[in-house]
Amino acid sequence: MRYLFKRFIYSKSLQKSFPQQHRAAHSVEKKTTNESFCTNYCISLVEKNDYENYLCTLLLNGEQRRHAFALRAFNVEVANCGAKVSEEHITKLKLKFWYDSVDKCFASETSYVEDHPVLRELKNTVNANKISKIYLKRLVTARDRPSNQPFLTVKQLEEYADQVFSSLFHLLVELNGIKDIQVDHAVSHLGKSQGITTLLRAIPYKGRNQALNIPHEVLIKHGVSQERVMREKTGDKGVEECIFEVATVAHQHLEKARSLMDKVPRDARKLFLPSIAVERYLERLRQASFRLTDQKCLQRDTMLPMSLYWHKLRNRY
Structure with missing residues (x-):
């Protein structure tokens, strides 16, 4: 049953939402491949760590699904900051990294973010939608x-x-x-x-x-x-x-x-x-x-x- 559900929602819908772009220019092909990798990375991260919300997000449509997975992947990364960490100051350093990264995502569209698939997807989501920075920051500060x-x-x-x-x-x-x-x-x-x-x-x-x-x-x-x-x-x-x-x-x-x-x-x-x-x-x-x-x-x-x-x-x- 789980297999059929994923085949129907994930395999079919995601292929329509994120088609492969066959371009002549090598640079465009590389960009498309990188975007596809970041998108799939976020989806896999949510599936592994937040399975029930992963199923719910699969039922969204088109670009909305892609951006929702980016937000949920960011939430997973923040939630995992304290996992397998015995010292509190290490957790605080990790949280600070994600907190500071939010500001970078909300800077100009061409501004640099860390070469991390979740941050690159989050940057894309911020550029494509009018979302509130305060809520992203609350996701981080609340776990401190x-x-x-x-x-x-x-x-x-x-x-x-x-x-x-x-x-x-x-x-x-x-x-x-x-x-x-x-x-x-x-x-x-x-x-x-x-x-x-x-x-x-x-x-x-x-x-x-x-x-x-x-x-x-x-x-x-x-x-x-x-x-x-x-x-x-x-x-x-x-x-x-x-x-x-x-x-x-x-x-x-x-x-x-x-x-x-x-x-x-x-x-x-x-x-x-x-x-x-x-x-x-x-x-x-x-x-x-x-x-x-x-x-x-x-x-x-x-x-x-x-x-x-x-x-x-x-x-x-």
């Missing part, structure tokens, strides 16, 4: 926090999700040239929902020296320690109640985003398809009695491609 720094309140968790995930959705909406307060409202709630859900899903993979993504106020309310969450024994009602409370916040934001669907232009609704992945995960989590390490929650959702395609056909999210 120590890995052992916990969220003290649910509000802090929501603010972090909004800064990272909503910022990316704002950029995707700008690709469509949409500037509407109701759409921005829906984007904010969807970003918070996906962000909180993603942070929950990351808990089983946390290291001992890393802070959990459950706010301290929730742990204290239910009398649960971080160690109990890490162990997560079957039948630990306190841990399940903590997960339930945080998952409920994500679900409330999802429902709010969907309540605004009629305010979102039909052509832009496909940008909200990640809501389907969020909903399906939260439902699996409910069926697993809010145990994050249950196999239902850890395994890949094999029916997600078909569900996404069905919702795209119906123009709903």
Whole structure:
């Protein structure tokens, strides 16, 4: 099923969106080849690191798909700055590189950017679209926090999700040239929902020296320690109640985003398809009695491609 989905969406549509240019001049052929390499690099990077959003992005059309992959690839690179890094100052140096690169991408069209396929694609996206620099910078600055720094309140968790995930959705909406307060409202709630859900899903993979993504106020309310969450024994009602409370916040934001669907232009609704992945995960989590390490929650959702395609056909999210 996954193979058929990729064959139908990826192989056919991408070939139409990014045709090979048969030019007589060698320089033009080289430029086309380089652009193709950068585009494919971004697509592969998102597929490897952000599979569910990769599927959602495949369902976009033409140049919009290419620019959306550039934005998501940039987000992946920033998110991976702290991966396999034991010292915080190294993470900060990596983040500074991407932060400074944003300014270079927004300089004149002919200005130089580092010879990095993601930056070259991002530069192309910035030149072709009116997108806000502030959202790209927020993607970087929001992640400039120590890995052992916990969220003290649910509000802090929501603010972090909004800064990272909503910022990316704002950029995707700008690709469509949409500037509407109701759409921005829906984007904010969807970003918070996906962000909180993603942070929950990351808990089983946390290291001992890393802070959990459950706010301290929730742990204290239910009398649960971080160690109990890490162990997560079957039948630990306190841990399940903590997960339930945080998952409920994500679900409330999802429902709010969907309540605004009629305010979102039909052509832009496909940008909200990640809501389907969020909903399906939260439902699996409910069926697993809010145990994050249950196999239902850890395994890949094999029916997600078909569900996404069905919702795209119906123009709903």
